[in-house]
Amino acid sequence: MSIDTLDERRTADAARRAAAAQARVCAEADAAALDGLISVRPRQAGPRPQPVWDDAEVLVHEPVGERYRRLVLASSTIAHTAQAGQFVMLTVPPSGGDRILLPRPMAIHRRRAAIAGTPERPGTPGTIELIYGIVGRGTRALAAVAVGATLQVTGPLGRGFEFAAGAASALLIGRGVGICGVMGAAEDAAALGIRTTMVLSGQRPEQLLGRADCAELGVRVLEATDRDGSSALTTLAARLRDHFDASTPERTPPDVVMVCGAGVLARLAAELGAFWGVPVQASLEAHMACGLGYCHGCAAPVRTDASVEGPLVCADGPVFDARIPIV
Amino acid sequence: MVAVRSDTDQPDARAAFFAAAPVGTAAGAPAVDLSVRIGNLTLHTPVMPASGCFGPELGALIPVGELGATVTKTVFGSARGGNPVHRLTEIPAGMVNSVGIPSRGPAGYLDELHPRYAALTVPTIISVGGHRVSEYAPVVAALGEHGAAYELNVSCPNLDRDGTDIGSDPAAIRAVVAAVRLVTDRPIIVKLPVLVASIADCALAAEEAGADGVCVANSIPAMPLAALTRRPILGNVIGGLSGPAIKPIVLRLVWLASRAVQIPVIACGGVESVEDALDYFSVGASAVQVGTASFARPFAAVEVARGLRERCLIAGLGSIRELLELEAAL
Ligand SMILES: Cc1cc2nc3c(=O)[nH]c(=O)nc-3n(C[C@H](O)[C@H](O)[C@H](O)COP(=O)(O)OP(=O)(O)OC[C@H]3O[C@@H](n4cnc5c(N)ncnc54)[C@H](O)[C@@H]3O)c2cc1C
Ligand SMILES: Cc1cc2nc3c(=O)[nH]c(=O)nc-3n(C[C@H](O)[C@H](O)[C@H](O)COP(=O)(O)O)c2cc1C
Numbered sequence A: 001m002s003i004d005t006l007d008e009r010r011t012a013d014a015a016r017r018a019a020a021a022q023a024r025v026c027a028e029a030d031a032a033a034l035d036g037l038i039s040v041r042p043r044q045a046g047p048r049p050q051p052v053w054d055d056a057e058v059l060v061h062e063p064v065g066e067r068y069r070r071l072v073l074a075s076s077t078i079a080h081t082a083q084a085g086q087f088v089m090l091t092v093p094p095s096g097g098d099r100i101l102l103p104r105p106m107a108i109h110r111r112r113a114a115i116a117g118t119p120e121r122p123g124t125p126g127t128i129e130l131i132y133g134i135v136g137r138g139t140r141a142l143a144a145v146a147v148g149a150t151l152q153v154t155g156p157l158g159r160g161f162e163f164a165a166g167a168a169s170a171l172l173i174g175r176g177v178g179i180c181g182v183m184g185a186a187e188d189a190a191a192l193g194i195r196t197t198m199v200l201s202g203q204r205p206e207q208l209l210g211r212a213d214c215a216e217l218g219v220r221v222l223e224a225t226d227r228d229g230s231s232a233l234t235t236l237a238a239r240l241r242d243h244f245d246a247s248t249p250e251r252t253p254p255d256v257v258m259v260c261g262a263g264v265l266a267r268l269a270a271e272l273g274a275f276w277g278v279p280v281q282a283s284l285e286a287h288m289a290c291g292l293g294y295c296h297g298c299a300a301p302v303r304t305d306a307s308v309e310g311p312l313v314c315a316d317g318p319v320f321d322a323r324i325p326i327v
Numbered sequence B: 001m002v003a004v005r006s007d008t009d010q011p012d013a014r015a016a017f018f019a020a021a022p023v024g025t026a027a028g029a030p031a032v033d034l035s036v037r038i039g040n041l042t043l044h045t046p047v048m049p050a051s052g053c054f055g056p057e058l059g060a061l062i063p064v065g066e067l068g069a070t071v072t073k074t075v076f077g078s079a080r081g082g083n084p085v086h087r088l089t090e091i092p093a094g095m096v097n098s099v100g101i102p103s104r105g106p107a108g109y110l111d112e113l114h115p116r117y118a119a120l121t122v123p124t125i126i127s128v129g130g131h132r133v134s135e136y137a138p139v140v141a142a143l144g145e146h147g148a149a150y151e152l153n154v155s156c157p158n159l160d161r162d163g164t165d166i167g168s169d170p171a172a173i174r175a176v177v178a179a180v181r182l183v184t185d186r187p188i189i190v191k192l193p194v195l196v197a198s199i200a201d202c203a204l205a206a207e208e209a210g211a212d213g214v215c216v217a218n219s220i221p222a223m224p225l226a227a228l229t230r231r232p233i234l235g236n237v238i239g240g241l242s243g244p245a246i247k248p249i250v251l252r253l254v255w256l257a258s259r260a261v262q263i264p265v266i267a268c269g270g271v272e273s274v275e276d277a278l279d280y281f282s283v284g285a286s287a288v289q290v291g292t293a294s295f296a297r298p299f300a301a302v303e304v305a306r307g308l309r310e311r312c313l314i315a316g317l318g319s320i321r322e323l324l325e326l327e328a329a330l
């Protein structure tokens, strides 16, 4: 091995170790942040839609910035019934000799109703839009799916975000692909005339998802990135307090906070909720197999007595109440 | 969102799957008999879900009536919570789970789950577990007539001994089955673990003690590590490997068990398609269970059942046995 290649490989090796350390630190921080934070919400007021599975045509599959990919699927039943914050299980077809066994959970980023055809223009079926990052084998294989192919999709699943009757304003917080977890709430807020501010958080400004969606939905955006330090928890918390205490038309806090993307952000939202005296709903992730509530694979981070099973992320969530525990 | 149905809307594929009547059920089609007997229970088709890989939630997603039976997640005598996160992950060709079998005990099962299973119109096989030889019979007694059959999950560490699986010890299997036989007339199926010294001895112990069938096999103990951090992925460190990766291992066990006993052998391990089912039938299985495959394709088990009927019809034969005889004569 020449000195050059040895140096290069040492650099790569160090980067690998740094990434591993970073992954561990993040996982531990999220777990600590969620400890004692979440609980199952009181019974949903309306009915939850009946999930179906569908063979959905891929209408759009394209890169979004350098990190993510957008997938638009034609599935009228799911598009018409999905509630804000619900998700689907996506069955990944084989790719390049790799076979993916378990379906992958993905948030429904946008729902678009079917448009009836006219004599001049053919109609379009109802669609759902998902945005995903490539993480491992499953999402890598997913990225190889061609436009025009069909993807098997099961949904809509889980319990999503819900606005209380009379809510007039909302703060939504999303980080990374977690922005897709809360965008459905922005859609509902727009339809309900709820004044909405959304934090779009991510590592770098050019990676932030959801700018165009927020513009379309009339949502006011606050960007927060690791690049300029504005996503740091204390900085962001101070900025949000200022924002709602000084610059909103009525100078009042939002009626509800909804968050998705990291355990530490869920805690930050819960702290803001406690400060303002408003409820906080947080969407969580878990490894899943069925997505329907029978495999018991997706335990939520809630401590229970050894003889009692805690809530399941797919059936009791993914959206939970987040409250700072009283010590 | 306003739900506007348009002329371009398609019904979902699930609806089409329900509507597609299984072939050969139309008038005039030759009779195909796929039924199988396990003790005094007759299943109209030899295909059922694997324990822990089915729930009544699937009743709205697949035509459950096309399966021979449902199988419940294992019910234990006392309430148990389950393992810490993560509880499952995927590796090439397999999944590893350490769910830990949360259970609310027989009373909890009868209150909350059984009514939903009973509504599904096919026999409910209730899976029962225990951590001592003495723990099985009381659960079966408490469940009484509610199970159309009982599947005893003996892939559980034996707390009376050094924690080795009850199912790896023929004497313990014998004791469990004998005790359960005293409290029920319903068929008893013993679901055996993979890691045993002699599957033939284990299956024979079950048969001699009065079991009506054996299920071969449960998932295989495994330990997945995270790629980047090289730390265990599962909260419980160890989990059970299932899926296509285990099929050749289980094929061998089914073959050995089938030669050892007269009672039906139900094969369970990596069944995804009708071909997998026929592979198992060809080495002696009488029925198959579908587990991991159902997560990605909820209709997988129904497809296997439909496929078996179709294969018989295409060959113009009346049963799987005739189909296998034809193949064996090639
Ligand atoms: C309700 C919900 C909504 C989600 N929405 C989105 C979304 O909109 N966009 C997006 O990019 N990602 C989303 N995720 C995360 C996404 O499911 C994972 O990134 C994906 O499963 C990783 O699969 P992989 O094979 O590429 O990774 P691998 O690490 O190779 O996967 C190995 C196993 O772990 C599971 N797994 C790994 N990471 C996660 C994770 N973060 N969450 C759940 N399971 C995981 C995989 O499903 C698989 O079973 C969501 C997760 C949940 C639970
Ligand atoms: C998520 C999950 C949960 C399971 N739970 C149980 C269980 O409660 N009792 C049991 O006897 N087997 C259980 N199993 C094992 C399966 O029933 C089956 O034996 C195993 O998965 C092999 O079959 P497969 O390859 O078709 O999945 C479980 C398997 C999985 C994947």
Ligand code: FES
Residues within 6 Å of the ligand: A287, A288, A289, A290, A291, A292, A293, A294, A295, A296, A297, A298, A312, A313, A314, A315
């Ligand atoms: S993913 Fe199966 S119970 Fe939640």
